[in-house]
Amino acid sequence: MTPWIRRLHKWFGLLVALQFVVWTFSGLVMSLLDHHRVEGEHHRAPVAPDTRAWPVDAASPAQALAAAKQPVQALDTRRLLDRPVYRLAFQDKEWLVDAHTLAAVEVDAATALAIAQADYVGDGVPGTPQRLDAATLEVRGHAGPIWRVDFSDEDSTTLYVSAQDGEILERRNDTWRWFDIVWMLHIMDYSGRQNFNHPLVILLAAGGLWIALSGVWLLVASFRASEFVPARWRRRRALTVLDTNGTELRSIESHDGDTVYVAMGRHGLQLPSNCGGGQSCGLCEVRVCGTPPEPTAADREHLGDSRVRMGYRLACNLAIGDAARIEVAAGASLWTECTGTVERVTAVTPFLREIVLAPATPPGSEFQPGAYLQVHVPGYAFARGDIAHPEHHRDDWAALDLPPTLANKEGVRRSYSLALPVEKCDGRLTLLARFSPGRQHGKKHPPGKGSTYLYSLKPGDTVRYSGPFGDFALKPGEREKVFIGGGAGMAPLRAMIHARLDAGATERIHYWYGARKAREAPYVDEMTALAARHPNFSWHLVLSEEAEASNGLVHEVAHARLLRDHANLAACEFYLCGPPAMLAATRKLLAQLEIPPERIAFDDFKI
């Protein structure tokens, strides 16, 4: 359940996040702005109770009502400055008459100014009253006409005096004006600034309540009791990190309550992770040696049942007390950064480029076919023209819609598989990089940061990398092997096939490779020559967009020509690598053919 809550928390959070920041910010500002100042009380003169006796020679209330010649709901005595007046009201309308003569009294500019001055204390000097026929935003909610009197104080005080009955309607100032802006942001009524019962704010508040509820759930789910105990009072725990071949790499110590992810991070061993240890990205998997703890919902969600059964767990969700020994794929590489020198760059096809690196330190036995390196892509900026390409690829590059400047602001890591066994090329590392031009003509998505960097490399350049990583590897034994790939998936499959053939393999090896056009298919001559030399190896190039040769997609052709009529598919092993759609379609096909999952190895490019 928690992974679902986490996902919904995250997606609703995206929608409500901005308003959340606005709510807390505006709430904070409102709590900081002194309400006394917001209300203008600091420039308001104290009012002494009126003790002057009402003049008994004034006209009687009955006369005032009779003289009104219109319905009156209430009659009140008032002093307009010093003058006794009657204030009459009916519904929203109010008006004044002189208490002696019963003549209508107009609140003129001079009267309004005097009323404003009497209400005000401070250094400000009032300006000339401005008459408003209807209420402005600052004096909303009142009926007009209204006198506006601005004072020249530090707070830009403005008093609003009713032109109907001479009452002070509002005391405004800059503190209030700031308050009013954040109030508007808080209630999301951007025009009237007073209605907080509209659908938008109700919707956002409901979303916000969901965020808060799910957040409290996640808070309870993600704390361990021992996290509240200071680290030095907690039991110390040892953790041994092994490589996948069982080599002990390092023993580290940490405290109860840490997760394996945190414990390793404390010692500089940064497991792969995008989410920073939040059971959200599923990259920090490790295998627990011995009896693994019960899997959590997050383990099952991200790793799948078969890996969970094999003892894999997310390190960010694994208490250090539950695992004394763990295996980490490519564990040794976690804390090493290697460098290599570019020795050769070959444009194999217009958008597939082979880059051969001479590593500064000789690669160890962990550099097996199927493994990948993480290339440390530095920040860079260069012109489009700095990407060199051979003359016969000029038209392909001219057709790309690339920005004039290609830039990467901060260092990132990108994964590339080995494209040849290291033994085959004297310990050099061979990578095959597909150029990712970004979304063409949409202009929204920039070209790939990693591929742009690799395509700018020239012999002699230094490249930093770590690795190798990954669990895509040849299985031991001599089962019949079927390789199906496309695009840059050529790289690991090619390395695996070379490794098998060089080892003198005698089992049947089929390689089905899909490309759209002959121009885009790499290493065709090399594969054809391998097939001619090794009778147990067959090579099938499937071109989906060549008019005369098209028979469909690579997995469809492989099915029609090989798998459908194969006598003993259950004895075969499958190795798959290619673009996500191809991979998904091929895995679906193999599932329909009831190939057991343990016979299928694939590399999904981690996308």
Next chain:
Amino acid sequence: MKPAFWARRAHKWIGLAIGIQALLWMASGLYMVSISIHVIHGDHLAKSAARPLSGAPMREASALAAQFPGMTGFRVKRLVDRVVIEVRHDGRTSLVDAVTGEALSPLGEAAARDVAVALYQGKAPIRSAALIDKAPQEVATRPVPLWRIAFDDANETTLYLSPDTGEMLAKRHDLWRWFDFLWMFHIMDYDARTDVNNTLLRVASSIGFVFALSGAWLLFYSFRRRPAA
């Protein structure tokens, strides 16, 4: 450690400090925006009809001044079926019949009930009427004594009347009481429920702001995928 780790750790620990208050803010905020403020104010529950004053003869100002020496002013208005005058004198207010000058204040229970029934827009009978000397929390800012007239409706409507003037000083009902209760949590003033500048709120909303920022920061990492080869 990666920035994503620190973002997550910050969000988690700040959440521990402020999470429950954030939940209270959202729950109370949702209640306050969902129910129309006019309903909360109870405009539909009680109001005085806009009937004009009659032209009948009434007491002269001089007669009022004789009745109440030191009279500083007065107000003529309608109270239920008759025209009355509130006389301001000696720092207080007295109510008299506009025609006869008969003293009406302080209002007795029968008169207070009449006024409340005339204002009340519902159909329920009065459940209780009491003259109170100590204002309860829901009318803490009103002067006492007060007539508290409670109606026997589902919403527990209660009208508060001034015995001196017959004016309705407050109308309270359960939706209002919930609003006020949640408002207390929203502004974190658990005593008077009015001080929006209290230190607790200032500290909590500062933490809340940092909390929201850390959540927004974390969103950035939660949607990133691992780059393609």
